[in-house]
Amino acid sequence: MSPLLFTAMLAVAPAQADDALRVTIVSLLSGVEDPVRAEELRALPGDVGAELLALAGSGPSTATRERAAYALGWFPTEAHRSWLATTLADRTAPSGLRRNAAWALANGWGEGALDLLAPALADEDVQLRAQVARALARVGTPACRAAIEARLGVESNAMVRSTLNTALGVK
């Protein structure tokens, strides 16, 4: 099942509907230069994670969907991990959504998401490869560094090679 369809199904479940909460979250996700911060979302009452999951799949704009996907990493449930993993692996999903899913997995599960992130280092999307390298560098464990080093050995794109090298110098 595509992640978008899966989330659309969740979004229509009555128990998930919380219009006021969704309006607040969409507002927080709409900063021009200011991305939403974890503590802003965590301070909200209600099932913020469920709303973010719905917005990540069927939010009103590309930016909302991407930012909601990123924020799922701050609410690390198994359902969110599953959605993020499916999105990251879905080559038909928008590149920006996949990139934000990668960051969410890194932020939410750290090295525990390495099995999901490492394959994306070989994805055909060079922008995704670069963001996965940055995200793994942020996790910064020896295993994540090893994954970056391994990719550096075969990476042919100059920009991604540069990002991999920078990533190895981050931590």
Place this chain on the structure above:
Amino acid sequence: MRALPFLALLLAGCPTKGDPAESLERVDLGSFTTDTGFGADVPVEVPEDAVSSLVYCGPYGYDTLATAEKVTAPDGSVVFDLTDPEATPFRIGVQDDFLPMLLPVSPDLPLVPGAYTWRVYVDSAAPVTISCGVMFRTSEPAAAQKVDVHLIFVGVEAESGLNATAADENAVLTAALERVDQLWSAAGLSIGTVTYEDFGGDVDTYNSVDGDREFGDLLRTANNDDAPVIPVFLVSAITDDDGATILGLAAGPPGAAATGGNSKGGAVVTVGSVVDGDSDTFARILAHELLHFMGLFHPIAKDGSETDPIGDTPSCTNDADGNGTYSSEECAGAGAENLMWWAASSSATDLTADQAWVVNRSGLAY
């Protein structure tokens, strides 16, 4: 037809009547080395006919930050002191690599002729030598003015259909530019000549602008020969150092207007809303960033830590839920309707008379 080949701007040569460059006067201020207090005093003689001055210093590298420490007016009064930065109606950012400093940024502190001293603080224990210059606008604003924009497409054709050839026929972009005119009409401003270019550099690197260094390096490629036009790079994504998405970003505020070839010489906007077919959102983001570049700040920062120097913009004080964020809902009727509000909500469309006063004195408006 709105668009002209960008080359035409470059080949225009000497200023002609009606040329925005005609009212700009540039002075090379020379080089200055910071003292033991990490600062350097930069004297600026403001001519009688100047209505705005943009002092700029740099480059000093991405690893070094600088800002204005103190600004002294011709009568000896201190019109800005970093130790109490909101005590006077002046604002300045803390910038890496290149520091633009605009006066005025509020009608409550107009530019006057005479000798100013700008003390520039450079955060480096070792002495740093900076090169500085100033650009004066020497003509009073007309009742209606235009701002020229140069759009540079950075590998966004596949997702948005935008490139230099097709841009003029793109319905979303065309509608967005018309919407910017509507949004700016309260300030007597409109978009003037729009020129287009396909980015000729490293598209893989700059299609997604990741972090301050890439942002500055991309702006540095906009060598527009000091023409009074705002370069705007349209990209797929902008991310901060944590990988989080940013919708648009202007150098500054204020930006280094009409001083091409430096890291603070333009703006970057993502094309996500074009992909969505949402010309209104794209227009609000574009209009917001262009006005940042011309010297406007957010009425209040998202976390309430800073306010603009403008007297007639609402100052929201309502953080009802106490979460440290001044949300659009909490500040409805108290700033959230302003085009310079921190969030790109559909109701953020207003400009005040004082904001109009500032941007109409920009060297970019003619």
